[in-house]
Amino acid sequence: MGEQGSGGEEKRAKAVKKATAAAKGTAAAKPAVKKAAVKKVTPAKKSEGAVTALEAPKPPRNESRTALVRRARRINRELAEIYPYAHPELDFENPFQLVVATVLSAQTTDLRVNQTTPGLFAKYPTPEDLAAANPEDVEEILRPTGFFRAKTKSVIGLSKALVEQFDGEVPGRLEDLVKLPGVGRKTAFVVLGNAFGRPGITVDTHFQRLVRRWRWTEATEPDKIEAAVGALFPKSEWTMLSHHVIFHGRRICHARKPACGACPIAPLCPAYGEGETDPEKAKKLLKYEKGGFPGQRLNPPQAYLDAGGRPAPPLGAG
Incomplete structure (x- = not known):
C-alpha cells in the first residue's frame, strides 16, 4: 500500500513537472513566435514583397506626430x-521640352505624350518656333493627347510668353513659371525639380x-x-x-x-x-517593369534599363 502510494505520488509529481515544463515552454515560445513573425516580414518585403493580413498591422488612428514622421520617412x-x-516619366532634353510635355500630360498618359512630342519638337524645336506656329498644324500633331485645342492654345501661349517675357528661356522660379499659360504649381514643381534641380x-x-x-x-x-x-x-x-x-x-x-x-x-x-x-x-x-511590361518613356534613363525596364514603343508601333 505504501509502495503503491509512493508510486502514485511519483506519477503525480511527474505529471505536475511535465505540465509546468509545458506551460513554461508555451510562455517562452510566445515571444519567439512574435519575433519570428517580425523577421518574416522583412525578407518578404525585400524579396517577393508578399505579406499576409496578419503581417500587415495598421498604424493606429491616434498615431502621434513623431510616429507619423518616422513611418512616412x-x-x-x-x-x-x-x-x-525612379525618374520623371516624360521624355525631354531641355526645360522647354519638359514644360511643354508636362502641360500636354493633363488628362492623358505620359506614354501618349512621349509618343506625340517627338513630332512636335522636330517641327517646333524652340519657343520662337512654337510661338509662331499655325494653331491648326499644332492641333493635328497634338490630337492623340486629347483636349488638343485647349492644349494647343496653352503651348503656343506659353511659348509666346517665354519669348516676350523671358527672352525665350524657361524661368527657374516658381513665381515666374506659374504665370505661363497652362502652368500651375504641379507643372512648375516638375520643371523646377527635374530641369533645374530645385526641390518641389x-x-x-x-x-x-x-x-x-x-x-x-x-x-x-x-x-x-x-x-x-x-x-x-x-x-x-x-x-x-x-x-x-x-x-x-x-x-x-x-x-x-x-x-x-x-x-x-x-x-x-x-x-x-x-x-x-x-x-x-x-x-x-x-504594371510596367514590375509586371514585365514596357515603361512610359521612349528614351528612359540608363539606370531604368539596367534595372530591367523596357522603353515604350513609338506612336503607331505594333
Whole structure:
C-alpha cells in the first residue's frame, strides 16, 4: 500500500513537472513566435514583397506626430530601395521640352505624350518656333493627347510668353513659371525639380491617392497636401519623394485595385487590404517593369534599363 502510494505520488509529481515544463515552454515560445513573425516580414518585403493580413498591422488612428514622421520617412526609404531608378516619366532634353510635355500630360498618359512630342519638337524645336506656329498644324500633331485645342492654345501661349517675357528661356522660379499659360504649381514643381534641380513636391492624382491611403494627411486640396507632406520630410528629399510615390502608384498601389499582396511596404500601410491580398493574384496586377511590361518613356534613363525596364514603343508601333 505504501509502495503503491509512493508510486502514485511519483506519477503525480511527474505529471505536475511535465505540465509546468509545458506551460513554461508555451510562455517562452510566445515571444519567439512574435519575433519570428517580425523577421518574416522583412525578407518578404525585400524579396517577393508578399505579406499576409496578419503581417500587415495598421498604424493606429491616434498615431502621434513623431510616429507619423518616422513611418512616412521609412516608407520613403523603402520606396527608394524598390525604385532606385525612379525618374520623371516624360521624355525631354531641355526645360522647354519638359514644360511643354508636362502641360500636354493633363488628362492623358505620359506614354501618349512621349509618343506625340517627338513630332512636335522636330517641327517646333524652340519657343520662337512654337510661338509662331499655325494653331491648326499644332492641333493635328497634338490630337492623340486629347483636349488638343485647349492644349494647343496653352503651348503656343506659353511659348509666346517665354519669348516676350523671358527672352525665350524657361524661368527657374516658381513665381515666374506659374504665370505661363497652362502652368500651375504641379507643372512648375516638375520643371523646377527635374530641369533645374530645385526641390518641389509634385501633387498629381497618384500622389494624392497614396498619401491619403498612408494617412500622411487628410487634406484633399493639392496645395494643402503639398504643405502637409512637405512638413514631414527635409526639403532636399521632395523631388525624389514625388518620383518614388508616383512610381509606386502607377506600378503597385493602383486606384481601383491595389496589388496589396505584392506590396513591399504593406506592413507600413493603414490601407492594406483595400486591394487584392492574395500574392499570386496581386502579382498579375503589377504594371510596367514590375509586371514585365514596357515603361512610359521612349528614351528612359540608363539606370531604368539596367534595372530591367523596357522603353515604350513609338506612336503607331505594333
